[in-house]
Amino acid sequence: MTALLFDPAAEALAASLRDILVTVRGDAGGGSGTIWSEDGLVITNSHVVPGEAATVTLPDGRSFEAPLTARDPDRDLAALRVPTAGLAAATPAASVRPGQLAFAIGNPWGRRGVLTAGVVLGSGPAILESGLELEDAVRAEVRLGPGNSGGPLADAHGHVIGINSMIAGGMAIAVPARIVERFVGGDVPGAAFLGIVARPAAVRGAIAAGHPSPGEGLLVTGVEAGRPAERAGLLPGDIVLALGEAVGVQAASRALRRLRPGAPVALSLLRGGRLVEAYAEPAARN
DSSP: OGGGGGSHHHHHHHHHHHTTEEEEEETTEEEEEEEEETTTEEEEOTTTOOSSEEEEEOTTSOEEEEEEEEEEGGGTEEEEEOSOOOOOOOOBOSOOOTTOEEEEEEOGGGOTTEEEEEEEEEEEEEEOTTSOEEEEEEEEEOOOOTTOTTOEEEOTTSOEEEEEEEEETTEEEEEEHHHHHHHHTTOOTTSEEOOEEEEEEEOOSOOBTTBOOOSEEEEEEEEOTTSHHHHTTOOTTOEEEEETTEESHHHHHHHHHTOOTTOOEEEEEEETTEEEEEEEOOEEOO
16 A cells, blocks of 8 residues: 555545645543534544543634533544635545545644555444544544544545554544534534433333343432423333333433434333333423
């Protein structure tokens, strides 16, 4: 892949990617970011900006204190807003497939705009070295280093196929561009709620005919008055076994964090040894 550095097309690709690459410095140290829209929206990783703001340095050298505007720790994404416009911005790729060329650019070890090349290996769930489980990720044989997090992973046309996150099992892991687009469009956790307080609980034995126990659930310890859970008939002592297709504590907890206002959700509950079905319409969080 080293020969690519001398190819005029590769040089042009590197230049176009450097135009959308920024440096991000927050409480966790330095990292990268990707300009997602010309009006100053910057996408990076949640682990790069654990605080409520970060310093963003643009390709032209200008630096701004950029407030955090959205965060999704489950997908390791964060959005920052830079108070300027007219910026070069990422073009999301329409698709990604195994075997296609992939180019990562970032600021590893404090060196700005380092480009590495490889191939896409596949996509699907991934577990990062931090222990974070990504439900959807792009895996690529591309070299990353400390400081690459938050930078773009692009195809040979310079279209962004993902936001680089970490290394897992020797592979580069990136959050797919389509997930980033959903995040930018407002698909972030905490947008809606049911109004329950719950904690993990063990479930033993068969629940009902045709409904084997998942072994665990969320024990409802409190139901807020006038909230969607109360209107749906949930009671303290209920054990939430599933929200929609999300079964078990971890999956149900993730589903709770991803509720959307007005989007009804089916709940499978264990109540006094009986399986109960309920439907709730999450409310918008003010």
